[in-house]
Amino acid sequence: MKKIIISVLLIGILFFGYTSTYAYYVDIEPDGDSFRDKNPNDEVAGFRAVRFTWDNDTNNPIGTWAGEFGLTVFEDDTQTVPEFTTTGFCVDIFTKFGNGLADVVAFNSLPNSGQVAWLLDEYWLASNNAIANASLQMVIWKALYGDMFDIYRMSSISWYKQIEDNYDAWTTALDTFIANPNNILPDGSNYRVFHFEGNETELQDMVFRVVPEPATMLLMGIGLLGLAGIGRKKIIAKR
Numbered sequence: 001m002k003k004i005i006i007s008v009l010l011i012g013i014l015f016f017g018y019t020s021t022y023a024y025y026v027d028i029e030p031d032g033d034s035f036r037d038k039n040p041n042d043e044v045a046g047f048r049a050v051r052f053t054w055d056n057d058t059n060n061p062i063g064t065w066a067g068e069f070g071l072t073v074f075e076d077d078t079q080t081v082p083e084f085t086t087t088g089f090c091v092d093i094f095t096k097f098g099n100g101l102a103d104v105v106a107f108n109s110l111p112n113s114g115q116v117a118w119l120l121d122e123y124w125l126a127s128n129n130a131i132a133n134a135s136l137q138m139v140i141w142k143a144l145y146g147d148m149f150d151i152y153r154m155s156s157i158s159w160y161k162q163i164e165d166n167y168d169a170w171t172t173a174l175d176t177f178i179a180n181p182n183n184i185l186p187d188g189s190n191y192r193v194f195h196f197e198g199n200e201t202e203l204q205d206m207v208f209r210v211v212p213e214p215a216t217m218l219l220m221g222i223g224l225l226g227l228a229g230i231g232r233k234k235i236i237a238k239r
Contacts, residue, residue: 025077026102029070048134051152061152066137088208097204102196107188114185115143135166
């Protein structure tokens with residue numbers, strides 16, 4: 001019984017860092033070249049200028065930036081030593097984009113979170129260029145907002161046509177996956193959402209990959225060593 005209790009405690013230590021919620025200050029910067037450059041021909045920067053339609057209103061397309069953004073995360077708003085850095089994609093569409101205080105919330109709090117997780121697992125690659133990242137942002141919005149959202153077609157622009165082609169192919173791939181009753185959507189346990197609150201204005205929520213903090217890594221190491229020790233004792237006892 002004692003060994004069971006110890007094992008449960010060690011497992012709790014192992015996963016504690018992933019289940020706790022902390023308040024952070026998040027500094028959002030474009031991944032790649034400076035956002036101020038706004039060069040539509042730049043293949044390196046993690047974003048592109050795009051247009052979309054809302055509620056089937058094709059007469060009034062809406063312009064925005066779509067892609068992967070760098071996130072520097074601080075323990076508080078003093079912005080002294082970063083806790084960690086990662087990258088992410090936008091959740092909201094019409095909310096102001098900016099830096100501020102944020103809490104980490106569960107990924108499954110998003111609508112259609114399994115679909116978003118599947119898209120991230122399939123298409124969020126380290127080799128992505130700006131076009132691929134913009135395409136991924138667009139299909140994420142499509143998964144989140146359904147029929148209310150759609151890409152605005154500007155096929156005469158060659159690089160934008162690539163975003164359209166990716167958008168069509170990736171949404172079709174997701175629909176095909178969902179249509180198969182044997183397929184199970186991922187739970188998104190390797191992702192979280194920064195929910196910005198406590199700021200003067202409402203800010204854009206961001207999806208990001210889980211990055212273990214140094215303290216969490218230490219706790220994980222202790223937990224793993226403890227579990228390994230228990231296993232070793234069992235082996236010795238059997239001998």
